[in-house]
Amino acid sequence: MAAAGGVSRATVSFVLNDDPRQSVSAATRDRVRQAARDLGHVPHGVARALREGSSRVVVLDLDRGLEGNHSRSCVRGLDDELAAHGHVLLVRHGQHSAEATRQVLDAITPRAMIRFAEPYLTGHDLEDLGGGRKDGLAAHAALQIRHPPSTGTPGSRRPCRRRTRRRARARRRFAEHTVHSLGLPPLVPVTVPRPKQAGTGAVADLREAHPDVTAVAAFDDDLALRTLTALHDLGLAVPGDIAVIGYDDTEYGELSTPALTAVHIDAEAHGRPAARTALGLDSAGLVPVPARIIVRDPV
Template sequence: MGGSQRVTLKDVAAASGVSRATVSFVLNDDPNQTISATTRERVRQAARDLGYVPHGIARALREGSSRIVVLNIDLQLEGNYSRSYIRGLDNELAAHDHVLLVRHGHSAPRSTQQILDAIAPRAVLRFAQPYLAGHQPTAEDWKSGFAGHAALQIRYLADRGHTHIAMALPDEEFPLTEVRLRFAHATTDALGLPPPTPFVVPRPREAGTAAVRAFLAAHAAVTAVAAFDDDIALRTLTALHDLGLSAPDDLAVIGYDDTEYGALVTPALTTVHIDAEAHGRLAARAALGLDAGGITRTPGRVLVRDSA
């Protein structure tokens, strides 16, 4: 075959000595057709030898959608959690002969619709959509889901004797800020502690230092900070350094999502590490309408370093 010519079902049929219909039945693994094992293997071998790739548009017309699943993710939510989630989602979809397309950041509705019309995806997902839509966490969520991961920060600080805890937040509009605050409040309530005091640590460096200075002056009882993510935690540590203070002696600081940069600073950042591959696999099963049995979510864990 010429290098630029697409191999078709007709080519595979000719090479294996069967009809195009038989090739289609074999390659689509149609359970309703009685085709001998020998013929099935001959067709599959011919397809492999010729480098046959199913035509996605034609298959979409037959099945009503393509075997593509689209994931939309906000740029602010990229981190260790999202990377491991996407890895699990991609691997599970691949195991069921589907392909993942990830779209990062904001896109105009018109361009989004053009893409969806062109590829006719099996499903369109938005990262963290259940929580953004007001999902109430279940007992399992508090054990090994987003709620439980957020609670890890507060519980870790409380176990070390901190009773007045602040939540350091980004100045940008983050999709999950309100959700994280809600989970933090629920955790302090369960522990019998005062609700966490939120404050913003903005960019650039000078602004972040000024914000931390003003916050500490107004909240002398606060002894620990649970940061929205590692980026905000590192801004807080930098501000403490600029103010001549240290962590954890003057203020304990714990990050979230283990971006790995926290291990490179002094003091090294204590943070929450989350392996979300199972979460991605569960999302894939749900998108394909498959049973979720056999997939177990792994609870997050605190990486204890020097800052808290």
């Protein structure tokens, strides 16, 4: 390959291993890489992992129930940024035991392991991996609560927040902070379960116990759509009798009747700095795209 590229073996090694400590001109890099393609060279991952101390694989743990737009866009940004730096993303879905994690570490010696959304949970005013009150869970929870429903008044409306497994405590804490800052009555938590009949019963119980609730701020679009169905079955109008706003803006919300207004989060810009941090690179200059409300039918 060195002869084909017209360079030394050392230069070939520097280029193919993408050694940041060596200065090789762009023209020489292109010539070496073209020679490698012409000769069908395939990098030996195991040998490179032994030499570098880790593989060029980054593992992402993604819990069940996080397969919406936020997670997809975050994973896309993470994957693209890692690929740009010569690394591969491996996504593990679901809950994982310590033993299963150890097996992954032993088998592929990943460059890093990332737990999805950990930086996103912060409520601090940080300019970090997309978290905080500027563009993280705290900011997005506040954005959802602050969006005015078209029924009730700011002094009397009572948003209702649903709970679910992941991130529930943090979301509720940030939502409660927003409610308090707006001078609204406390949140009324309610679970809208499966199957359909159980969800309708839960919403009926909510209406009976808390007739002053005029808005539902759902944990995600799935729960918002369950609520819309329950309200329809109960003969209640949305937003005439009660308003509903989702969170994550999945494609299903646009297909419902009424169509679902929701918080839209472009998390690709959260994934890119997470990738750079995992690789020990500077993430300066990566600016998150602010979340926004996608308004469809009146909410």
